[in-house]
Amino acid sequence: MTGAAEDLIDVHAHFVTPSYVRAATEAGHTHPDGMPGYPTWSPGEHLALMDATGIRTSLLSLSSPGTHFGDDRAARALSREMNEYVAGVVRDHPGRFGHFATLPLPDVEGALTEAAYALDVLGSDGVAVLSNAHGTYLGDERFAPLWEELDRRGALVFVHPTSPRCHEAVSAGRPRPMLEFLFDSTRTAADLVLQGVFTRHRAIRWVFTHGAGTLPLLADRIELFRTAFHDSGPATPPVPEQLRGLWFDMAGTPFPRQIPALDAAFGTGRLLYGSDYCWTPAAAATAQIATVDTAPRPGGDTWRALTTRNALRLLPRLGDGPARSSATPTTQDTP
Numbered sequence: 189m190t191g192a193a194e195d196l197i198d199v200h201a202h203f204v205t206p207s208y209v210r211a212a213t214e215a216g217h218t219h220p221d222g223m224p225g226y227p228t229w230s231p232g233e234h235l236a237l238m239d240a241t242g243i244r245t246s247l248l249s250l251s252s253p254g255t256h257f258g259d260d261r262a263a264r265a266l267s268r269e270m271n272e273y274v275a276g277v278v279r280d281h282p283g284r285f286g287h288f289a290t291l292p293l294p295d296v297e298g299a300l301t302e303a304a305y306a307l308d309v310l311g312s313d314g315v316a317v318l319s320n321a322h323g324t325y326l327g328d329e330r331f332a333p334l335w336e337e338l339d340r341r342g343a344l345v346f347v348h349p350t351s352p353r354c355h356e357a358v359s360a361g362r363p364r365p366m367l368e369f370l371f372d373s374t375r376t377a378a379d380l381v382l383q384g385v386f387t388r389h390r391a392i393r394w395v396f397t398h399g400a401g402t403l404p405l406l407a408d409r410i411e412l413f414r415t416a417f418h419d420s421g422p423a424t425p426p427v428p429e430q431l432r433g434l435w436f437d438m439a440g441t442p443f444p445r446q447i448p449a450l451d452a453a454f455g456t457g458r459l460l461y462g463s464d465y466c467w468t469p470a471a472a473a474t475a476q477i478a479t480v481d482t483a484p485r486p487g488g489d490t491w492r493a494l495t496t497r498n499a500l501r502l503l504p505r506l507g508d509g510p511a512r513s514s515a516t517p518t519t520q521d522t523p
Contacts, residue, residue: 194492195244196477197499197506199346200397200439200462202251203229203274211266215257221351222363229466231277235284237470241477242492243463245506248274249288249316251467252350252369256292256321263292267302275310286313286506288346291334294321299334307341313503314344314393319369319376323353326376327383339389344502346395349373365467370401377403377431378410386430393502395435397462399446404453407431428453435502437462438495442476443483447491460502461495 209226220226238246250270256263267290274287289306291299306312315338317326324330326347338345349369352358359368373396380386386394396403411427432454438447439462450459461480463473480491500507 194490195242195496196461196492197496197503198238198243198246198463198465199395199460199499199502200437201234201246201248201465202467203234203248203277204250204466205229205270205273208250208255208266208270211255211262212253212257217253217257220253221365221369222355222359222361223365223467227466227469231281231285233470234465235281237465237473238284241474244496245284245286246463246465247286247288247313247346247503248277249346249348250274250290251348252318254293254318254321254350255290256295260292260295260298263295264298264302267292267298268305271302271306271310271312275306275312278311283508286503288312288314288316288344291315291317293317293334294324294330296331296334300337303334303338303343307343313505314346314395316346316348318348318350319372320350320352325379327379327381327385329383335385335389335392339391342391342393344393344395346397347373347376348397349401370398373397373401374403374406377401377434378406381410381427381430382414384424386433387424390433393435394433395437395460395502397437398440399438399442400431400434400436400450400454403431404449407453432458434458435460435498438480438491439464439468440476441479443479447483456494456498458498458502459495460499461492 204226212220234246255266255270271289278285278287289302289310289312291302293299303315306315349372351364352368352372355364355368377396407428414427435458436450437460440446463476465473483491485491
């Protein structure tokens with residue numbers, strides 16, 4: 189067990205509720221993103237994992253397939269229900285949890301309303317969006333009003349991958365989180381770069397997942413095609429430079445290869461810890477933390493200390509939370 193000075197801050201943690209699973213299943217997501225089914229989750233179980241592995245605070249968000257299953261009104265209602273539920277979990281466990289609010293994209297009007305409610309009323313730490321909304325990537329001009337508002341607020345936007353629209357043709361029946369999630373994060377990051385969203389909205393704090401996916405390998409290739417075939421203006425910063433301004437978490441398989449590749453491409457000044465629990469089972473999350481704790485870190489620092497220091501730069505309010513608290517279940521365990 190590590191000391192409080194090296195407790196982790198987990199920016200990539202998930203929750204589900206029975207009512208969410210019912211809504212998603214009724215909408216046809218019986219095997220979400222090709223996975224066998226939905227995990228179970230409760231604050232008590234999550235706190236037990238956190239205490240066993242030295243995680244001070246977990247930032248909760250809803251994962252893929254999100255809340256929009258084809259009907260704007262239903263998506264708005266489900267997003268509101270999930271956001272109010274998780275805000276209650278945060279209130280019940282001071283210092284242990286934070287949350288990124290779910291938005292009902294591609295419904296931009298509904299997303300603007302929900303973002304304002306979540307940030308102004310519920311005290312959300314940011315908003316969570318999927319890498320594409322029914323096949324529309326985040327650089328699409330229809331999302332411009334949302335980015336303008338979030339830029340005005342200097343909001344944090346957590347970009348979580350989801351299945352691409354063409355997944356039936358490319359996934360070969362395998363779970364899409366294995367490969368397609370990483371490619372879809374890269375697709376939407378490329379779309380945001382090439383559409384100029386990152387340069388127009390510099391106040392947004394973007395967080396991308398899974399060690400930057402395939403971006404460390406493809407950033408230079410995107411820049412090659414941008415300069416050879418895409419007229420983005422002489423003052424546009426190179427793609428690798430724009431991507432260095434993003435934040436990345438290490439959810440998934442960070443060592444021995446993923447994080448060294450990210451470090452070589454973008455550095456680790458904006459690297460954050462992420463467990464991906466509860467979609468990553470507790471045993472796998474524990475094993476992943478063991479790799480974080482044993483991976484060599486040049487300069488003598490630890491990956492725990494680095495990622496926690498970075499997280500406190502991104503979200504200073506987390507520095508006020510307690511290092512540990514009991515995992516006492518509350519009424520929020522059974523929504």
